[in-house]
Amino acid sequence: MKWWKKEKAGAQAAVADQDEKEAAELSDEADVSAVKQETAAARDLVLNRPVPSGPLMNVQGVVRTFQVGGKPLHVLKGIHMEVQYQKLVMLRGRSGSGKTTLLNMLGGLDQPTEGEIWFDDKPFHKLGDDKRTTVRRKDMGFIFQAFALMPLLSAYENVELSLRMAQVPKAQWKPRVIEVMELVGLGKRMHHRPFELSGGEQQRVAIAKAIAHRPRLLLADEPTAELDSQMSAQIMAVFKNIIQTEGVSICMTTHDPTILEVADHVYEMVDGKFV
Numbered sequence: 624m625k626w627w628k629k630e631k632a633g634a635q636a637a638v639a640d641q642d643e644k645e646a647a648e649l650s651d652e653a654d655v656s657a658v659k660q661e662t663a664a665a666r667d668l669v670l671n672r673p674v675p676s677g678p679l680m681n682v683q684g685v686v687r688t689f690q691v692g693g694k695p696l697h698v699l700k701g702i703h704m705e706v707q708y709q710k711l712v713m714l715r716g717r718s719g720s721g722k723t724t725l726l727n728m729l730g731g732l733d734q735p736t737e738g739e740i741w742f743d744d745k746p747f748h749k750l751g752d753d754k755r756t757t758v759r760r761k762d763m764g765f766i767f768q769a770f771a772l773m774p775l776l777s778a779y780e781n782v783e784l785s786l787r788m789a790q791v792p793k794a795q796w797k798p799r800v801i802e803v804m805e806l807v808g809l810g811k812r813m814h815h816r817p818f819e820l821s822g823g824e825q826q827r828v829a830i831a832k833a834i835a836h837r838p839r840l841l842l843a844d845e846p847t848a849e850l851d852s853q854m855s856a857q858i859m860a861v862f863k864n865i866i867q868t869e870g871v872s873i874c875m876t877t878h879d880p881t882i883l884e885v886a887d888h889v890y891e892m893v894d895g896k897f898v
């Protein structure tokens with residue numbers, strides 16, 4: 624497991640005990656239909672956001688060099704790319720080509736040695752740690768190869784946890800969790816725990832969790848790597864659906880040539896550069 628995946632899992636574990644208690648307090652008797660209307664209104668607001676003509680994310684000349692044993696290791700060697708609003712972008716390349724390193728930059732989990740990353744017309748590469756964390760929590764969602772779900776919490780509670788972490792007001796949790804679980808096709812299985820769900824279903828819970836707080840950008844590192852071709856196709860169908868219904872943009876890495884056709888744009892990475 625890569626370090627930033629561990630960091631995220633650790634942060635979630637720290638609040639898990641408290642979350643389990645609070646999740647138990649949720650009552651099924653709440654007036655779901657009234658709050659569902661509020662949620663629909665919030666979604667309309669998101670979808671009616673004006674879509675600017677420029678890209679959501681613009682990467683210019685990004686270089687990332689690590690120092691390994693006192694020697695420079697050049698992993699990214701001048702990356703230029705764009706993620707347009709409400710599009711699906713794939714980063715394809717062999718293991719070790721630098722895809723995850725680039726995804727870490729896009730998500731603000733690491734910073735470029737050189738170059739610029741503009742997010743929503745703001746210089747993301749210039750922000751300090753705190754401001755980057757704020758942008759990440761509010762406007763970005765992450766999906767990982769290992770599903771990063773809390774095993775003791777139900778699918779519902781896992782998604783609710785992400786709303787708590789994004790500091791979404793508690794009154795919105797229930798309708799929003801139900802909405803995103805229905806969106807990923809798990810409306811009838813949301814009270815199951817991860818071990819009671821298939822790999823594809825667990826990944827759909829992870830998607831629900833990543834989009835629940837209405838991010839603008841979804842970053843996914845090999846989201847279909849552990850799935851068979853049928854489940855991978857389902858995940859890609861969910862991605863296409865949430866671009867339409869949630870107005871999100873997606874950037875994902877993949878090794879899998881069979882899913883490339885659903886991308887709006889594919890960047891092929893070889894040894895730290897696009898070809």
Ligand SMILES: Nc1ncnc2c1ncn2[C@@H]1O[C@H](COP(=O)(O)OP(=O)(O)OP(=O)(O)O)[C@@H](O)[C@H]1O
Binds near residue numbers: 690691696
């Ligand atoms: N923090 C780091 N310190 C030193 N080297 C690193 C660091 N992070 C990544 N690397 C190196 O950068 C190279 C690219 O790694 P990266 O994980 O980005 O590749 P990848 O294309 O995502 O591979 P995979 O598909 O296997 O995940 C590798 O040689 C890796 O060892």
